[in-house]
Amino acid sequence: xxxxxDFDACMSNAVCMGLAPEVFEVRDDGFLYVLQEEPPEELRxxxxxxxxxxxxxxxTIED
Amino acid sequence: MGVGRSPTGKTDPLDRxxxxxxxxxxxxxxxxxxxxxxxxxxxxxxxxxxxPYDRPPLSKQFLAGTWDEERIRxxxxxxxxxxxxxxxxxxxxDTGAREVELAGGERVPYDGLVIATGAAPRTLPGVELxxxxxxxxxDDSIALKKALAGATRVAVLGxxxxxxxxxxxxxxxxxxxxxxxxxxxxxxxxxxxxxxxxCGRMHAEHGAELHMGVASERIEGDGGRATGITLADxxxxxxxxxxxxxxxxxxxxxxxxxxxxxxDGVVCDETCAAIGVEGVPIEGVVAAGxxxxxxxxxxxxxxxxxxxxxxxxxxxxxxARLWSGPEVGPFAPVPYFWSDQYDAxxxxxxxxxxxxxxxxxxxxxxxxxxxxGEGGRLVGALGFSSPRRLMQYRALxxxxxxxxxx
Numbered sequence: 001x002x003x004x005x006d007f008d009a010c011m012s013n014a015v016c017m018g019l020a021p022e023v024f025e026v027r028d029d030g031f032l033y034v035l036q037e038e039p040p041e042e043l044r045x046x047x048x049x050x051x052x053x054x055x056x057x058x059x060t061i062e063d
Numbered sequence: 064m065g066v067g068r069s070p071t072g073k074t075d076p077l078d079r080x081x082x083x084x085x086x087x088x089x090x091x092x093x094x095x096x097x098x099x100x101x102x103x104x105x106x107x108x109x110x111x112x113x114x115p116y117d118r119p120p121l122s123k124q125f126l127a128g129t130w131d132e133e134r135i136r137x138x139x140x141x142x143x144x145x146x147x148x149x150x151x152x153x154x155x156x157d158t159g160a161r162e163v164e165l166a167g168g169e170r171v172p173y174d175g176l177v178i179a180t181g182a183a184p185r186t187l188p189g190v191e192l193x194x195x196x197x198x199x200x201x202d203d204s205i206a207l208k209k210a211l212a213g214a215t216r217v218a219v220l221g222x223x224x225x226x227x228x229x230x231x232x233x234x235x236x237x238x239x240x241x242x243x244x245x246x247x248x249x250x251x252x253x254x255x256x257x258x259x260x261x262c263g264r265m266h267a268e269h270g271a272e273l274h275m276g277v278a279s280e281r282i283e284g285d286g287g288r289a290t291g292i293t294l295a296d297x298x299x300x301x302x303x304x305x306x307x308x309x310x311x312x313x314x315x316x317x318x319x320x321x322x323x324x325x326x327d328g329v330v331c332d333e334t335c336a337a338i339g340v341e342g343v344p345i346e347g348v349v350a351a352g353x354x355x356x357x358x359x360x361x362x363x364x365x366x367x368x369x370x371x372x373x374x375x376x377x378x379x380x381x382x383a384r385l386w387s388g389p390e391v392g393p394f395a396p397v398p399y400f401w402s403d404q405y406d407a408x409x410x411x412x413x414x415x416x417x418x419x420x421x422x423x424x425x426x427x428x429x430x431x432x433x434x435x436g437e438g439g440r441l442v443g444a445l446g447f448s449s450p451r452r453l454m455q456y457r458a459l460x461x462x463x464x465x466x467x468x469x
Contacts, residue, residue: 009134011401011403011408012408012450013401013408013410013450014450014451014453014454015372015399015454017450017451017454018454018457025451026450026451026454027451028451028452030408030448030450030451052091052375052379053372053375053376055119055371055372055401056119057117057137057138
């Protein structure tokens, strides 16, 4: 799977980081960094949860 | 009947689920039901004719004109396989016959029902004048945006989320903005006095004209057009555009006489099942979103949240409750909201409490995290432009950590 972030929609809520910190990191500069653009299959549940929980619908998980 | 799985474990299918309300909570509940394994007939009823869309940008990016309608559409799964009744209003519910009554008299039967009709903005006399707006729907935002294009001064009644965000958006567009509220500080209800004052200073520094601690007496008009607001202290706040942002009330009028317990929302148990007038859950009926008043065991109290995150999360839980029955367990989230005003990101995990303490960062720079305590327990944390630091308190709130945190 592939993690795609719309950085225009991303407002650094960091909800994704709370759910899948292995993949999403909002740093002290306030920006979101995607740590793994193609995370391993065992992270699917967390990453999909982050996609759904993103308050600005900025995350899309592509298969 | 009406439960997805029988106690023997044999699948007892829900054949017909009706979701009333087709915005965030309703569409998420529908998606969640399909994910749970529901293969029966799914109908969504929504009173707005638009394709489902996201509300938060209506006071920010959409109002400012940087995002269009396409951009705010809610992404609803393609495999939903549902019957969409958009632009159709539900007007009644018969829990005995298990039917939803639609405007025009049609009765839609269900064995599972999700109530997600949200909330409607409070209005005031004068709202019918040209140039006066509430802001809840896409149509409201389209109309307000058009009016702002021809205005120089905007008066915003109510310094809650909507009011504050509209004021900030107007300032960003170069308009004069006056913010009026009966409480002493913006966001007083959700942030309290000390933190509300930080928000007030931010608005003042960005050139908004604040009228705090004073009620509005009357929206004034001339020839059917708004000219401003007269406040209770006699001050006249001139404006070509008036935005009324004084809160919303849960949209429960259609449920009168249905057998559901209605008390500032649809009263639910811990699992999001709707409660009947005997105090017992009504089988096959759940509620989610702005109108659901449920008991959150994490805080040991009933609450009704108007937050985006709650609509999304509660919808998932309500769908699971409908599918699996009470064993799905309680809905015990750490509430979350955010508000973007000017260049500040305001976030709260948990709930506000009577005790406040700044935990890290700088209030003067408006880059800090403050904790809220109640009876020695951390119940919430507020962040100003500190998303990374703030998110770390979410787990502490969930763990019922002590306050002040050690």
